[in-house]
Amino acid sequence: MGKLEDTLAKGVEDGNTPHAIVCATNKDGSFTYQHAVGKAHYPDHKPIQDDAIFALASQTKLLTTIAALHVVDKGLFGLDDDVCEKLPELAKQPILKGFDDNDKPVLIERKNSITLRQLLTHSAGATYDSMNPHLAKFHAQQGLVPGSGPTVVERFGIPLIYEPGESWAYSGSIDWAGKLVERLTDSTLDECFKQLFAPLGVTSITFWPDRNPKLKDEVLGIVVRTPEGKLVPNTEPTLNTGSTDCFGGHGGFSTMNDYLKVQHSILANDRKLLKPETVEMMFQPQLPAAGKRDLMAFMASPMGAYVIG
Template identity: 40%
Template sequence: MKNFEQSVEKAVADGVVLGAVVCAKGKVNYSKVFGNRTLKPQAEQMERDTVFVLASMTKLMTSIAVLQLVERGAVKLDDDVAPLLPVLAKQPILTGFGEDSTPITKERTGPITLRHLLTHSVGGTYEFANGDVLQWRKIQGLLGKPAVTVEEAFGHPLLYEPGESWCYGTGSDWAGKVVEALSGLSLEDYMKEHIWSPLGIKDITFWPAARPDMANRMCSMSIRDTRSGKAVQSRKPIEMAPGAQEAFGGQGAYATMGDYTEILNSLMVDDERLLKKATTAAMFRPQLTGDSRQALNEAMAHPEWAVGYYPPGTYNWGLGGLLVEGKTESWRKPGTLLWGGAINSAWFIDRVTGVCGAFGCNLLPSADPQIELLMKGFEEDIYGKAAADRPKTRL
């Protein structure tokens, strides 16, 4: 680990990052803290129990919640769940804009399924990721207005018929609403009862302000200063969903990297504390075909928008994250599941190699190239250690 640790320590010393926490489990059990979690009003060191913004790392937990309900027979992956999502269900397909900027739409004809929601093939995306959605929200007078519910934030038209293409987006947030509708619980209470408690973890929540013990351990948000290039602590809090009145299943949770890694490890070792073996296996199988798979690989051919390390290769989407489908130029084995969060944190699970891990860092803007080099170094060293510990074959 020395080269990786030296790289992060140098990054802290050079002001590239204020601090970070990394954890790995499986064939390599490792955790390390670097730098500071906050600098003002006074410097406080990063700790193993520092709490980070998960952002899109939340999506994996929402996928687990959905799949648990599928296991219990409450719903099927390919059921039409539109009746449970009235705001999304009534949204048409946005096909363009007229000369007077009037949106041109057509009626959606196909179903909306949980498989569509979990694999980003439902047609709903974020305004920052698509100019047409941005323009539609601008025309509606919605830009700059805090959205306190999933419906307010993402109740805009779809970009294509569900299942006919792929765009990274809001499906997990809507899937969280399905979990609430079917379980009768808030997403926080559902995850606490069915995901966090079974693993004995307590430092994950959608509402850190209601947990003083966690709020006091939050990692400060930092931003990359455009002039100096250094990471500086933000002068004011930056929230993923400011003013939110309900849990956003695609981006709203906070956690320590240690507790989050326990979730990764449960899926990797297949201990059935969260999901049955057959369900976990399905998470790690390709879900996209045809135009959807092609659209994903076109997006990943230029992965600068995505947080993490994504070398050239063939990708798909599982029921929880990006899936390495074919050989890439990296050490990851086909079947590896991984993804990141907008605040420059990331996770991976490689069940073939037997390693999983999480990299925690609160810094904007997203997909910071310097942080992604550290993420790459973290994975590289974990895999190197796993290979070094492999039993030698005797002739």
């Protein structure tokens, strides 16, 4: 592992990254590896520790997807069931087709149902308002800031941009899936995560590390780049600033080792989280032809390169 660790150390030394933790294991768990490098709160000199807490951002989506599929495994809901009874705030959203000559939004009624499968595969008709000029304009006309709102309903209670099941767009639909899990289980998504991942020995996955004395001091500082490429501490609001809900699409925090435990359980299909057939289904194509086309177009776009890398 010397070459890998040298490369990571050089990346920190050259200012390419403030810190990194690399974890690995094999199928039966007989091999484990973890290495931490860099500073916990850049540019302070305190070194990062193995138990550092990362903001997971969109990596939270995997955890929420597993929680939703766990609800399906328990028979509480079906993948192709209509979610609208449980999520009436989403159900009432029309489809935004653009703006007329008077700059008024053109809104049409949705025809198709919205299913859990569509929420989990970003094919439910939604997208992030920050990624769509029509939605950004719609929000601006109402005096709202794109991507704002302390709850899932307030942040993502916005018009759809296509008929559910007929396309694909990266979106907050998994945040809605998380809200569905909460309403089906009568508990918060944070509580669901704790119960679901406990058999793996996971203790750090949470939406609220600041409420846990054992975790709050281990949360890493967020670092951004200046236009010149220099690393500087972030001083702007983050995705989680002001949140009062558990945002299943971006709000999670975890150590890398705990996140690896979840990944290992799914990849090894060890039955600790989901039924074997459910895990197998996770790796099978789920999108219609139009959805596949739009997904590939997104991945080839500058926005796709920015989001996915």
